[in-house]
Amino acid sequence: MAAVRARRMNVPLRRVAYACGLMFFALLAALNHVQAFRADGLRADPRDPRLRIERLDRPRGDLLTREGRLIATSRRTSGPYSHRRHYPAGRVFAAVTGHVSLNGARGVELAGEAVLTGQDPRVRARSLVGGGDVDGAPQTGTIRLTIDAAVQRAAYRGLRAAGRRGAVAALDPATGAILALASYPTYNPNRYATFDPARLERVERRLGAAPGTPLLNRALQRTYPPGAAFQIVTAAAALGRGGHTPLTKVSVPAGAPGSPTACSGTRMALARAFAASCGTAFGRLGAELRPGVLREQAEGFGFNAGDLTVPLRVAPSVYPARLDRAGSAPAAIGRGGVRATPLGLAMTAAAVANGGALMRPYLVQEVRLADGTSVEGARVAQYRRPISLGVAGELAAMLAEAARPGGAAENVALPGVEVAAMGSPAAPMTGPLGPAAFGERILGLAEPPVAGAHGRAGAVPPPVVPSRTVASDVVGSGVVGSDVVAPESAPSVLVAFAPADRPVIATAVVLEAPAGPYDPRKEAAATARVARAVLEAVL
Structure with missing residues (x-):
């Protein structure tokens, strides 16, 4: 009987033991899950006081321009923390550096935090191999950026002089190195x-509610209707996939919305229509191209790509997924839902300047320890090849023509240096620029193509009603409602590279619409002044 009672008592004990064992293994699994999958998130949790210690109670690594100019450093100070971050050039580089505060970080200060605080495994490993800590603190990494101080300052001053919201991005076409990222209005990170x-808290509240959103990096994080600058993409599609040459005669319907006065309303060579920025000609081209060709060409230049970081995150430039013929007409001239960041526009110009090879843009040139040991170097790599070498040469010649006297971008010309450029023409424009108003009017006004004029013959199908959902409704972007963009609400955009024959810089300038009366000549001149200053800083 005693044995029976003992066996009966062992049953619940075994169950308790099993339950305890299961809970132990569940706890072990949860612990491993936290360590393996949630460690990065926990380390980055702003509620962790160790983050403030790493950021403020020990010196962070410096941020330098490509020439070695100091743009962010740590200074010893008194108070609750031993070091305070200091930004010698303040507003000029704020769009790049970002800032560090008690509540977190942004910009390169955030993207490079692990390196700057010495927590990056590569920095820790090299630090140990090279002798360990310095003055009782872990070694930190200094980040040398690709930013050119002269170009960045020229971009910032140009935007400030214009007195308008806007942005500038500049690249080295051969490598993808970012030479400038300026945004206006901006703020003082100090x-x-x-x-x-x-x-x-007062600073954050004031800047967060300030007019013009000074904390927004417009060069990377805001998209705009690219306007005439997108005609580079349309011309690339026509030359590379549409059977056209620069001498192909194209129809230039007269009297349609978006037609500069330089366009005659008859037929002219593609290169001439491009130089004059005849929107009706390129609207017609966009409608004539095989469905999907223009979108594929845009994606070749990086549109609709959501994977781009430099290491700062870049908002994707957008080309609508499905457009009918009437919807393709405004899209071909950078309207109708097409949107691009200033960096994306600079990349488009850089691809043409680099013989058709689009290099992946990057912002970090080198990471070094305090003892001079190099931890990381620049990673130069091709991102896409949207066009052939031959098409790139034809486009470069057409862009150079546009920057000569009488061209749409003549204001950007520099003495002694040939510039290649495209931007909003300095000519009156009338009517709304949207799928319904522009696309149907273009197709309605266009005459049937002459056999052989475009390398093929055939009649133009009757116009169709476009979808009213192809355009984005983005606040402050220049898009009003779903299908109308009036010229006075659209930004002024200019892209350029120089010298035209051996480019060393490609840039994009975007100025948002003025609050007062819209004058296309003044708009073209304002963007050209900024672009000239940026180009001159290198040339």
């Missing part, structure tokens, strides 16, 4: 260096 929580 304001975030305070250790007073109440004062920091």
